[in-house]
Amino acid sequence: SLLEELYRETIMQHAQRPHNFGPLEDATVKVGGHNPSCGDRIELYLKVEDGRIAEARFTGHGCAISQSSASMMTDLIRGKTLDEALELERKFKAMVVEGKPPAPELGDLSALQGVAKLHARVKCATLAWNALEQAIEEAQPS
Numbered sequence: 001s002l003l004e005e006l007y008r009e010t011i012m013q014h015a016q017r018p019h020n021f022g023p024l025e026d027a028t029v030k031v032g033g034h035n036p037s038c039g040d041r042i043e044l045y046l047k048v049e050d051g052r053i054a055e056a057r058f059t060g061h062g063c064a065i066s067q068s069s070a071s072m073m074t075d076l077i078r079g080k081t082l083d084e085a086l087e088l089e090r091k092f093k094a095m096v097v098e099g100k101p102p103a104p105e106l107g108d109l110s111a112l113q114g115v116a117k118l119h120a121r122v123k124c125a126t127l128a129w130n131a132l133e134q135a136i137e138e139a140q141p142s
């Protein structure tokens, strides 16, 4: 369908020219994530100031789905509070793990909703988000 075509286009554009790719020198949190089914890894870098994500970047290698997910995620979480980012993470996982319709706040990430039907690729789509969840935990004042 036309929508699926648009989604594929969005995914490929982010995979070929990922946004926010490269290390963040003044990161306050750095977390590694890996997909055990293929061995691909990413590093997520956040700069957290007063409970807000001032900057988000990533490095690493992976398939089109994992790279586009990390690219769109780092775009989306910039400027968000840790709580807001955690809420986005829940909404993203509800979409790709449980197959729920995409929450409007997810924006372009709705391009990844078809992944819910491709069980082998769910771990690719959630790779960056698992790292985010861990980074938020580490950044949270205890």
Ligand code: FES
Pocket: 011, 012, 064, 065
């Ligand atoms: Fe484009 Fe897999 S090759 S999403």
Ligand code: FES
Pocket: 035, 038, 039, 040, 062, 063, 064, 065, 066, 123, 124, 127
């Ligand atoms: Fe490794 Fe998708 S195949 S992250």
